[in-house]
Amino acid sequence: MGYLNDERQFAYAACFAEEIELKWQDRWAADGTFRAPNPVGDLIGDPALTAKPKKFILDMFPYPSGSGLHVGHPLGYIATDVYARFLRMTGHNVLHALGFDAFGLPAEQYAVTTGTHPRVTTLGAITTMREQLRRLGLGHDDRRSVSTIDPKFYKWTQWIFIQIFNSWYDHDQDRARPINELIAQFESGERSVPDSDRPWGKLGPLQRAEVLNLFRLAYPSDSPVNWCPGLGTVLANEEVTPERRSERGNYPVFKARFRQWNMRITAYADRLIADLDHVDWPESIKMQQRNWIGRSNGAQVSFPVGEEEIEVYTTRPDTLFGATYVVLAPEHPQVARIIAGSWPDGTNPAWTGGHGTPAEAVVAYQAQAASRSELDRQAETRHKTGAFTGAFATNPANGDALPVFIADYVLMGYGTGAIMAVPAHDERDFEFARAQELPINNVLALGEGRSDDTSTWERAFITQGGTVVNSSNTTVSLDGLEIAEAKRRITAWLESKGMGEGAATFRLRDWLFSRQRYWGEPFPIVYDEDGVAHALPESMLPVELPEVEDYSPRTFDPDDADTTPVAPLSRNEDWVNLTLDLGDGPQRYRRETNTMPNWAGSCWYELRYLDPTNDRAMVNPQIEQHWMGPREGMPAGGVDLYVGGAEHAVLHLLYARFWSKVLFDLGHVSSAEPFHKLYNQGMIQAYVYRDSRGIAVAADEVQERDGGFYFHGKPVTRAMGKMGKSLKNTVAPDAIFAEFGADTLRLYEMAMGPLDVSRPWESRAVVGQHRLLQRVWRNLVDEMTGKIAVTEAEPDEATYRLLHRTIDEVTRSMRDLRFNTAIAKITELNNHLTKAREPVPRSVAETLVLMLAPLAPHIAEELWSRLGHEVTIVRAHFPVADASANRGAQVSCAIQVDGKVRAVIEVDNDVTEDTLKSIALGNERIQQLIEGHKINRVIVRPPNLVNVAVRRKYG
């Protein structure tokens, strides 16, 4: 190592850096430097600190992986740490902690193959990870580090589940309410039992339970689910890719019907969209959530078919007069009831498909549609098929008889599973109409070059602007109306006739909440002998995860759709069966044997950081209010800054918002949104080298020569990819610690580029940040003696100005999380000091060290202490720029004549108005310009534009 070979004893080099870093990490731990006091409860502290404005800085907590970290993992943790340290130095009480999201698949899969209990694996991984993260010098409050697998933690996950189970959504008040208030409504008769003639009092316990299940926010149901035999469990929609494979493991996913737990997230669809306007999130994430929730506005319209009424959903009620046929999804329940006995007279032979009766044609088509997988259906979007039912629906607007078809381009799962087809103005309907020789009626004013003879059209005419034509009956006319107005008019008309109403439809489905896994939170639910689910009383929580012989949820073939889930907990009969007294005397019960999905803990963990030792409540409301409550600029409240990857856009981030809103409605928390500001850090990428077979080879053994890349002599290709074990391109942080130290790694990761952009790791570039620290050290420390070598003299004018401009820019950059810019500015200042080749003035040295402190805290602490300060730099004040230091900076002076800028001259911005006028008047070109004018006024617009407004003297 460099400094050992020469006489310089105190040069900043790798082993010296390590010595300094470990020393300060121990000091911080011993002093509890990063402990943030609560206003009340177990974790109270220094009242002066509590009184400061608070900030809650949060990372998406990690899954404790056993394979160790690579340099990509801590990017976000470094960023929040830098920001948290900056906030502490600018007078805030900062809560920053890191827990572990420790339930989940890898430990369970490891258990299946090795028999090692997942708890053992997971706790071991947590220990390893804590050590690795500690080496980065992260300033976390160690008392608040929670883990989702700790029964003291998941007791409250189960408690929240019970709160959700015991509530329903009141759409009139637009909030969740306790289920007892709904029961009271049924009992008093204020609300009648849906889909039943019988009053509440006449229903048996099982029937009552089924009725309540229609309202509960957590409810068991028999609806179709995503069954993934490969993982041995059912999955939420959000966990299934558009290709119908599992996001994790990429196994096939099938539709199946099993009784499972669901969360009624759809009740919150509107609020989940609306409240996005109150949070400071990246537009792309808001977009993804809006997309996923998928609200569309339109109308439901009734089309009478004989005795039946078919409800269709449309976003274009304005085109109702253009409807020429009606289509039902093949599996639509009303299909069987409307089929005509025989083909009506004059039926187009093309519609019969050669079948003797409509019933035959429909059954044949239904069979064909059922046999085609969803994937096939999507792949054949161009080719539209269907079958005529022989029935006709009446268009409520103009009384036309519209033939009713079934076709698989209409999906049962969206809207009402039935549509009115307007082939003139919908691409799919147009294709179907052409294939089936159906009429196409135009009802919109056409653009240039389009004939009103629809038989000549090659595609549908689709527009959101323009006006409606050919749309009137005796009581309503849409002709000439703008589309938006026509929608309102026809919807109002339909409502007045009782033939329809405005309606919104959502893409969002309820959240499937149970999993057939071992390594998750058990449900706090038992079933009585009738099969009615009961929540366990709070006194029986937590329901601890029992031991089992076999952790495996599956023994089947991933491609076999006909298997059924097996919950590992069901194998422990001693645990499953129990006798309890839930108020009606001792009864036999069976436990729920599914576990919660691994999203459960992460839906609320940030609340537990606030009050981790509370054994009487999830969180003390006063403490929650203190850290999370609504405040100025944050109407919904929430964490001040949340940093994590964008891959959770519609998973964790949506689920957590949902739970937050339920807890808010029930009065358990004061924030309706969990995370006020969200920031997505980019991914650290790395080169992937592949051999001729396309297999990744170890990146650190690849050599570059003559512009080509070789692995053990064989040529390989290079591409950019995610850093990871499977691509053999990981870089361990330990290697960087050993070569340069943690401060250098922190600086490098922050200097690579903007935090939210993915960028490539370049090991050879890391040394650049090490050089910065070396130069800072050399500028301040005598390397022979290790003593600080600064001068007490005042800085010269140029240095002073640069210093204050740097403070200003660094402060702004830090505030906006633009740490790369902050580092560049600090480097620029330090380069200036290096070039001066003179002792650095103390005031400049201290300011430099303070600015560096959030980014490279260890070296900053060391220098701060050598500069003679006893208090840790964490508690020091971040420098404040002297605004007047900007004096003398060059600015432009624009000369306006009659409100138009005619010329610009360069001046210093500390000149007075009079000087400006005389400069303006002394300039030959300006004189020409303003000849015949008089100077009206001088406008000084910060920072660097000064206008001299000149007005024509005469007239």
Added chain:
RNA sequence: GCCGGGUUGAUGGAACAGGUAGACAUAAUGGUCUCAAAAACCAUUGCUCGAAAGGGCGUGCGGGUUCGAAUCCCGCACCCGGCACCA
């Protein structure tokens, strides 16, 4: 197809709010130190014409607004991400 984000040297990127484009870093080239190497330090480094002084061009492409545009407006191309037979 729809929606969102983007395009600046060899590379990662900087430029507050329209005001010296390319900060800062890497790489590269030359040099200092060294027996040598590493480390460290110094100098050069957008393209181009020129010996130099100095000039011309330049932020994906084409227009526009402005005294002045990487930045604002219109049109286009390409890249990344999300959604998609969603009525």
